[in-house]
Amino acid sequence: xxxxxxxxxxxxxxxxxxxxxxxxxxxxxxxxxxxxxxxxxxxxxxxxxxxxxxxxxxxxxxxxxxxxxxxxxxxxxxxxxxxxxxxxxxxxxxxxxxxxxxxxxxxxxxxxxxxxxxxxxxxxxxxxxxxxxxxxxxxxxxxxxxxxxxxxxxxxxxxxxxxxxxxxxxxxxxxxxxxxxxxxxxxxxxxxxxxxxxxxxxxxxxxxxxxxxxxxxxxxxxxxxxxxxxxxxxxxxxxxxxxxxxxxxxxxxxxxxxxxxxxxxxxxxxxxxxxxxxxxxxxxxxxxxxxxxxxxxxxxxxxxxxxxxxxxxxxxxxxxxxxxxxxxxxxxxxxxxxxxxxxxxxxxxxxxxxxxxxxxxxxxxxxxxxxxxxxxxxxxxxxxxxxxxxxxxxxxxxxxxxxxxxxxxxxxxxxxxxxxxxxxxxxxxxxxxxxxxxxxxxxxxxxxxxxxxxxxxxxxxxxxxxxxxxxxxx
Amino acid sequence: xxxxxxxxxxxxxxxxxxxxxxxxxxxxxxxxxxxxxxxxxxxxxxxxxxxxxxxxxxxxxxxxxxxxxxxxxxxxxxxxxxxxxxxxxxxxxxxxxxxxxxxxxxxxxxxxxxxxxxxxxxxxxxxxxxxxxxxxxxxxxxxxxxxxxxxxxxxxxxxx
Numbered sequence: 001x002x003x004x005x006x007x008x009x010x011x012x013x014x015x016x017x018x019x020x021x022x023x024x025x026x027x028x029x030x031x032x033x034x035x036x037x038x039x040x041x042x043x044x045x046x047x048x049x050x051x052x053x054x055x056x057x058x059x060x061x062x063x064x065x066x067x068x069x070x071x072x073x074x075x076x077x078x079x080x081x082x083x084x085x086x087x088x089x090x091x092x093x094x095x096x097x098x099x100x101x102x103x104x105x106x107x108x109x110x111x112x113x114x115x116x117x118x119x120x121x122x123x124x125x126x127x128x129x130x131x132x133x134x135x136x137x138x139x140x141x142x143x144x145x146x147x148x149x150x151x152x153x154x155x156x157x158x159x160x161x162x163x164x165x166x167x168x169x170x171x172x173x174x175x176x177x178x179x180x181x182x183x184x185x186x187x188x189x190x191x192x193x194x195x196x197x198x199x200x201x202x203x204x205x206x207x208x209x210x211x212x213x214x215x216x217x218x219x220x221x222x223x224x225x226x227x228x229x230x231x232x233x234x235x236x237x238x239x240x241x242x243x244x245x246x247x248x249x250x251x252x253x254x255x256x257x258x259x260x261x262x263x264x265x266x267x268x269x270x271x272x273x274x275x276x277x278x279x280x281x282x283x284x285x286x287x288x289x290x291x292x293x294x295x296x297x298x299x300x301x302x303x304x305x306x307x308x309x310x311x312x313x314x315x316x317x318x319x320x321x322x323x324x325x326x327x328x329x330x331x332x333x334x335x336x337x338x339x340x341x342x343x344x345x346x347x348x349x350x351x352x353x354x355x356x357x358x359x360x361x362x363x364x365x366x367x368x369x370x371x372x373x374x375x376x377x378x379x380x381x382x383x384x385x386x387x388x389x390x391x392x393x394x395x396x397x398x399x400x401x402x403x404x405x406x407x408x409x410x411x412x413x414x415x416x417x418x419x420x421x422x423x424x425x426x427x428x429x430x431x432x433x434x435x436x437x438x439x440x441x442x443x444x445x446x447x448x449x450x451x452x453x454x455x456x457x458x459x460x461x462x463x464x465x466x467x468x469x470x471x472x473x474x
Numbered sequence: 475x476x477x478x479x480x481x482x483x484x485x486x487x488x489x490x491x492x493x494x495x496x497x498x499x500x501x502x503x504x505x506x507x508x509x510x511x512x513x514x515x516x517x518x519x520x521x522x523x524x525x526x527x528x529x530x531x532x533x534x535x536x537x538x539x540x541x542x543x544x545x546x547x548x549x550x551x552x553x554x555x556x557x558x559x560x561x562x563x564x565x566x567x568x569x570x571x572x573x574x575x576x577x578x579x580x581x582x583x584x585x586x587x588x589x590x591x592x593x594x595x596x597x598x599x600x601x602x603x604x605x606x607x608x609x610x611x612x613x614x615x616x617x618x619x620x621x622x623x624x625x626x627x628x629x630x631x632x633x634x
Contacts (some may be wrong), residue, residue, distance in 0.1 A: 298602070423603040426571040429475065434568070439475075446602040453603075464475050468572050470559060 004066040004077070006413075008109050008129040011065070015058030016051075066125060069138050074114060076125055088125055090142055092116045094273050094298060098135045100264040110135040112267075114142075139268060163327045167246035167314065175243065175292075175315035176236030180284040243314045250328045255295075255312070269310065273297050275445050277332040278309065278415040279321055286412055289318045294323075296415070298446045335416055336397030336404050346438055346458030347391055353457075354387035357379070394456050396441075396463065398470050405443055405454045415454055417445060425471050427464045437461040477568055479553035479560045486592040487550070487610030491543035494588050501538065502531040552608050554619060556626060559599060561606055577601045578627035583616045599623065 020027070027047075034043040057080070065078045074093075076086045096114040109133045114125040127135075167175075174272055212220070244261035257267040278298040285291060293316055294309035316324055325333035358379050365372050390408045397404040403422065406414045426442040433439055441464050443454040506527040513519045545565045553560040559573040579602055585595040595616035597608040611619065 223517055420574075420576070422574065423577050423601040424573040426569055426607070427476065428564070428567055428569040432566040434475065444601070444603045461475070468476055468570070471572050471574060 004068045004075075005130075005134075006066060007062060007127055008107070008131065009062065010103065010107060010109060010129040011064045012058045013103070015061045016054045019054040019057060022242075035168040059469050063297055067125075069141055071141065074125060074138075074142070086125065088116060095268050095270065096139045096142055097268070098132070098139065099262075100132070100260075102262050104129065105264070108132050109428070112138055132418060139266075154181065162249050162251060163248040163323065164247060165328060167243060171315050172240055172243060172246075173236060174288075174290065176239030177232065178282070178285045178288065178290060179235050179239055180282055180316075192418065206460075239314070243311075246314060248328060249313060255328070257310075257312075267310070269295065269297060271329075271331065274329075274332070275421045275447060276417040277312075278413055279318070281318065281412040283410060285315075290315055291318050291321065292316065293321060295329075296445060296447045296452060332402075332416055332418075334399050334402040335414065336399035336402070339395040339397040339406055340460075340463055341395045342391065342456065342458050343438070343460045345436060349438075349458045350391040350394075351384060351387045351459065354383045354390065356430075358383045394459070396456055396459070396467065398466065403443070403467065404471065407454065407456055417443065417454075419471065421445060422471055425468055427468065432474060433458070439464045441467060443467075475562075475568065478562050478570070479551040481552050481554075483514060483547065483550045483552070483608065483610050484592075484594055484615075485547070486594050488543045488547045490588050490594055490610055491546065491593045492539045493591070495539035495543065497588075498533055499531075502527070502534055505570075508529050550609070554623060554626075559606070559623070561608065571606060573599065573601060573604075575626045577624070578623060581620045581623045581627070583620050585613070595602050 027050075031043055034040065060080055061078075064080060064083075065076075067074065067076045069075075072090045074088045076084075076088075078084050078086075097113040097115070099113065100109070101111070101113040108131060109129045112127040112130060112135045114127075114266040127138075130138075215223075241261045241263075243259050246259040247257070249256045253271050255271070257265075257269070259265050274295045274297055278294050278296065279291045280294060281291045292314055295312055297310055306461075312328070313324060322333065322335075359378065361379065362373075364377050365376070379423045386408075393406055393408040393412050395406045397406075402416055403418045403419065404414060404416045406412070423444040423446055426444070428440040428442065429438070437460065439456045439461055440455060440457045441459050445452050445454065484623065496632075506524070509519070509527055510524045513521060513524050542565060546563070549563055549565060549568060551562045555575075557575050559575065559578070560570070561573070562570045581600070582598045583595045584598060589595060589610060592610075593613050594610045595613045597611055597616050597619055598613050599606045599608070608619075
């Protein structure tokens with residue numbers, strides 16, 4: 001057994017930051033309220049006292065956090081008032097990620113996230129700041145084929161001649177410009193604006209509005225265009241920062257991914273942990289024949305709420321997916337060549353489903369804003385187009401031990417699951433379905449959020465039976 | 475639908491579900507009662523609300539204890555094979571589920587006061603991603619099945 005180690009003192013800073021983050025909503029309310037009432041001085045005083053208190057607590061948390069890595073497990077002792085001892089056995093570890101944020105990099109440190117299966121994030125371990133060499137050492141020790149005792153100089157990058165793929169600047173640019181993040185950022189700004197609206201002085205607000213409304217319609221359109229282009233560029237920049245220097249390398253039993261310009265991330269994905277491989281074609285990417293490729297793994301990635309999947313490559317031509325899998329992940333290069341679509345008689349179900357929301361909106365607006373009704377011509381057309389797309393994309397295919405499910409949840413997704421990764425298959429039918437010999441099939445997989453369910457609606461009864469039989473042949 | 479599973483659950487399930495439904499009937503009855511009293515006190519609540527609630531309660535009193543348990547029981551089937559568990563249930567929406575035996579993580583039996591009254595128990599089968607229940611098996615059978623499944627699941631178990 002090795003001895004217990006502490007984190008780098010930089011962790012104190014992170015602790016303090018986390019304390020502030022967890023009390024953010026509480027503080028935010030008080031600050032906003034006090035600014036309105038002219039208690040700014042007291043607020044500032046209170047904040048500085050709070051900072052000192054948090055600094056002390058952060059220091060104590062750091063003091064009491066100790067970890068030890070031995071050949072078969074990680075042991076973590078922590079807790080200020082309640083002491084917690086946690087042992088994570090090597091066999092239960094899904095992956096170990098190293099993340100270097102801009103705070104870590106000047107000091108040569110890294111954050112280590114140890115993921116285990118299961119939805120409870122608190123079960124996973126995070127070492128918020130250790131030396132990079134230490135992080136790599138932990139990664140090496142905890143790997144399935146660990147060479148315990150060897151020093152940290154065994155670096156992934158030194159053993160060349162492994163199949164790997166780097167992202168080029170051109171690919172990054174394409175990925176960024178088709179990421180569709182314009183919409184997301186616009187939404188975020190809107191949200192932010194609605195939050196800070198109260199803080200902006202009334203006079204300033206009304207002045208801006210009058211100026212804005214007094215402009216010619218051309219100017220307004222121009223301003224809007226400039227904003228959209230700016231946001232688009234921002235999205236590209238974001239992609240460059242997030243996926244810059246993306247590299248994926250295939251080792252015998254695992255995939256190794258590094259990415260990030262400012263925040264460097266290293267991920268190890270043991271092949272054994274991969275539950276399924278998916279190809280996602282976003283709305284903005286599908287028209288260009290572009291896609292992203294991801295894996296479904298089991299394990300709650302800490303602090304990564306938005307990403308449900310782990311990307312294998314941020315952008316790739318649909319036609320090149322085969323090549324990519326051949327090179328990097330041959331085990332999953334089994335996408336069936338012909339997919340079986342849902343039958344024609346299921347079209348009404350698909351159309352009704354996409355129409356529900358517009359109809360509700362229509363009724364509501366008919367009551368309150370009758371003058372906006374013309375908009376529904378557009379809304380319904382979009383909804384029905386989506387319905388047709390949903391119908392056309394819903395399909396499945398069986399290729400030996402592999403099942404492929406294709407469906408659309410805004411983005412078109414094709415997921416390949418090996419038989420031994422299927423947790424269960426369910427066939428659901430309501431009364432009308434039974435009369436028409438249609439059914440809804442739900443394939444359950446293990447994923448980060450405790451389970452992911454792939455649903456194909458209104459599939460032919462015979463096809464569902466084929467899927468069930470396929471699983472039965474276990 | 476696929477050929478349904480062979481085994482049925484215990485007949486006692488109907489009685490147990492009926493009892494449960496009758497007990498749960500308290501909720502709509504109490505709500506209706508309260509609303510009626512409030513309507514009596516305050517003028518602004520229309521009488522129509524009370525009438526509607528009474529109708530709903532009466533329908534509920536007929537359907538959930540006397541109609542649904544029978545239909546549910548008739549549909550409920552299960553089958554434990556060497557390599558998989560096959561379950562069918564549902565009244566309006568029928569669902570058939572196939573669970574590979576090696577995916578089973580653990581099996582429990584559980585028994586609430588109502589089921590205990592009829593010497594029945596519920597078998598819960600959990601995989602890493604889903605949970606499935608076979609309700610209302612005779613106590614002895616539930617325990618046997620639990621042990622059987624846990625034995626079968628142990629064979630060929632590879633990690634998550």
